[in-house]
Amino acid sequence: MISMSFDLAIALSLIIPVVGTILIGMSGDRPNQRETVTLLTAISLFAVTLWLLPQVAAGARPEVSFFEVLPGMPLKFVIEPLGMLFATIASGLWIVNSIYAIGYMRNTGEVNHTRFFMCFPISIGAALGMAYAGNLFTLFIFYEVLTLSTYPLVAHRETEEAKKGARIYLGVLLTTSIGLLLPAIIATYMLTGTTDFTAGGILADHVSPTTATILLALFMFGIGKAALMPFHKWLPSAMVAPTPVSSVLHAVAVVKAGVFSVLKIGIYIFGIDYLADADLTFWLQAVSAFTLVTASIIALTKDNLKARLAYSTISQLAYVVFGLSLATAAGFMGGSLQIAMHAVGKITLFYFAGAIYVAHHKTEVSQLNGLGRKMPLSFIAYTIGALSIIGLPPFGGAWPKFVLMEGAVDAGQPLLIAVLIISSLLNIAYLLPITVRGFFLKPDGEDTPAPFSWDGVKEAPFMVLAPLCFTAFLCFVMFFAVDAVEGLIAPILN
């Protein structure tokens, strides 16, 4: 590792997942080999990321190009802070998620483990490919790889419902990306002669504001993974998947890849200054604010926990797009922080949903009365994750809300703060009833709940519980570690 070059590190980031996939594929019915390879892949990938992180934080911008597909459009990787942040989150949480997935799959009687575990490394590799992408073309390629490699995961249970959900998943993501994102990329290439991600943007001197607005719309809606309404439906549809998949979709890779692309295109293709000067984003403020609030209101009406969380994710992703639409440095910073903080918070909530399913086969909010007595740790962890998502201190989720508010003020739109406030309050209304039901309400059919005793506790298995508690703890740590994230992103805003 000591003499590792940047070229090698970037190559390894893509090779390790592929090798992992092949080895998992060869493991056949040997679960130990399958799980060992999964964990080893995850750990070595994270190690490579951690090797890159301090250097990028110190100002290095590793770059490598492979071959030119079109003149000026090579397969190219450049590591800059935003991508580094995304890569760190994705590869770090992937370790946790691998442990969780092993625990979950062992205890739920799901079948076809090999295919299941083979798809994970590819999707993470694709996420890293996006994170390090040096131009729109590379980003697009890995965007599609990510879509396709997660598709078998969504359809994993092979029931009619799963197939239907997966079809919607694939349909929306492919349609938007090929129908909107690809044309936008081609247009950008034709207008500017490049698709390289460049500090300050590449469009400013080449297009009229009208063209830029159209391009922005194509990009924003084309990145279906960011789930901007009305292209959000794939997220609740994908809820048919096993929980570890949901957490990959919601926290580790997929949606994060979407909003990461939104930020990346915003800052490196358009440029914050251009967005602000040409006043391109007023409609995006409206769309993201609408998504933010509406998704929360829909979440209120869902009794199925995972569906509720899915709409919560749609709302939380809109925070990132909202941050970009403010077209200020603080807004962008708020969006970046939101990527990190939401990942940790939401993965906790999904782990909880998986834990109650593994331990007690519960899926609906209304079934949770009194369950907290049996699963106290899980419910405490859930509560912490929920408080972080709501945006309360001392949990990480508080910071993006604060910085986004600053962004709104800087943008001369202080009234938009109201949107953030309303959303936080709605989050309380749909997230915390689960805590109350679990801890304080009587289980159905019991008049007087049995007094608490440790014998009555039936938590999920250790491999499921430990990741849940760990990510909850991480929510707390992130509140104090925010300066590290801020310090990483800040250089690209100067």
Place this chain on the structure above:
Amino acid sequence: MLSELNPGLILILGAVLVPLLRGPVRKIYMLLLPVFGVMHLLNTPHGTYGDYEMMGMVLETYRLDQLSFVFGLIFHIAAFLGILYALHLKDTASDTMQHVAALIYAGAGVGAVFAGDLMTLFIFWELTAIASVFLIWARGTDIAYKTGIRYLIVQVGSGVLLLAGLVMHKAETGSIAFDHFGVTTMADFTAGTFLIFFAFGIKCAFPFLHNWLQDAYPQATPTGTVILSAFTTKLAVYSLARGYAGLDILIPIGATMTAFPVFFAVIENDLRRVLAYSLNNQLGFMVVGVGVGSALALNGTAAHAFSHILYKALLFMGMGAVLHRVGTTKATELGGLYKSMPWTTVFTIIGAMSISAFPFFSGFISKSLILAALAQEHMWLAWTVLLFASAGVLEHSGIKIPYFSFFAHDSGKRPKEAPWNMLAAMGIAAALCIGIGVWPEYLYAILPHAMDYEPYTPGHIITQMQLLMFAVLAFVVLVRTGLYPPEIPSVNLDTDWLYRRLAPSMLKEMGKAVTHLSGGIWGLIREWVDNIRALAARHHGPSGTMGRSIAVGNMVLWVMIGLAVILLLYL
């Protein structure tokens, strides 16, 4: 390092260990936490400590001065009494949770008082909201569950408004210091300072923002309400005194707060809700003191907060004991309890006399500071309203509470006397109420400003006794003539109607409409996609690829692997 720790963190961090302890060890440990806190407080010279840099801001996590000392001290006393009062709770999960929540809540209140900047204030502000709601939920009823959610939304709403105000204030001035904002008339407000003021106003239960208090406090557990009554609202009073002393509109706001709850209290049947209205009314006195803003008035606010926390906790303890033993605090179901709960009766009467401001009880020596400050400034209208409200206090807290629970018509109920720890907490609180009333000089000595005020002049005593005793006479006349309205089991509408009846139905309708709309739009898109797919299927025969998802899944997987391998070969 440790000497720079905000005392609130002693309670908060200490709370984390509570679940690990059992039995008597836990009890002693919990009682010791506030004692440690006070010792730490007394050992710190005035100044600012514990600077912590974060996100480009310097947080002053521990600021000790005259004003924060008074509030910090009484918060510790309240925490001690609250813990003692709840000591009979068992080691069960829900009771443990109550202990932990109470300690964190008290610690957050203390922490907020010692916050030197708005960000630290915000952090503790939200923590009070989160921790306190568990004291409501711990009641374990459906009503408490819903009330708790409502309460939390209001409290967190106050917090996010504070945050929004902080952000705007920071943009306006570049500072996050929590000092006087320089606002003394409406015209001085900026967007930032107004939002912060509004946030304080919610927690302080300003008129029309008040109803969370009467909604939530009566739903908490018997021990929870005692703790709740001490911190949230007094934290708001402290914050107003810190940031908005001398702001003129606080006088009409505070005067309104003293007056309107008395009418609601007269007809309220749940005695703990009567006390919640009464709490609102007492806050009004403090807010008026902040609004006047003179040294005497601010001393009055601090002193009144100090004595108010004690007698209000005492009254809630009395009603809590009744709730604990009888299972209800509805006036219609109580009466004659003095026969079997004599100590509780005596202590509650002491609390009632303190809140009514009888001479030689604590309310007298604090409330008269505020009235004297108004008189000094010749604010006759506010003075008249407060005098009127003083008679109102006597009605609902001085007479109604003890009369209907312990005397009045004998309900025939003969509950056991309260447990020893409840009696001990009530006893200490009662002793403090009398002690402060008889020897006010000790409380006066720690007030924020130097002053020369003598509460026990013949004039003060005589006028106050006239006011109170003639009002008692009015009560006698009303009861004997049958004009006094009977207690009726009922709920009374307040501003909570807006969000309990109006808003939920509107929100539900909106949710339905949105689901419907998005369903419609989505339906269109799906139809469109289906059409295209049907078109494609026609061209590619019946075994259309989209039909077999899993086959596609596997195929896609292998294609991807193939692609990846090709990629590798290229490298």
Place this chain on the structure above:
Amino acid sequence: MSDNHNHTQDDQELGWFERVENHRLLILLTVLICVGFGAADFFYHKHPHFSAEEIPAFYGLFGFAAFFFVVLAGAQLRKLIMRPEDYYDDQEEAQDAE
């Protein structure tokens, strides 16, 4: 209220505060105290801030009137805002059922 003519109750159950003669005693005591403090107004030197304070027994009269007003106004308020105890329950249950 102070309804002490409850003959269904065992006389031995009647506490000190429920006996008619004690009620009279308490009322008498109240009246005496009021008269005493009212009269005391003439025997000390006042420092009024407001002219109204110079009226003899001003505080007493004010207290009596204020108390009377609070109670009677409260009774009127009931007509406006009093609802059955389960007023909010049916609404919330109806919502839950949805």
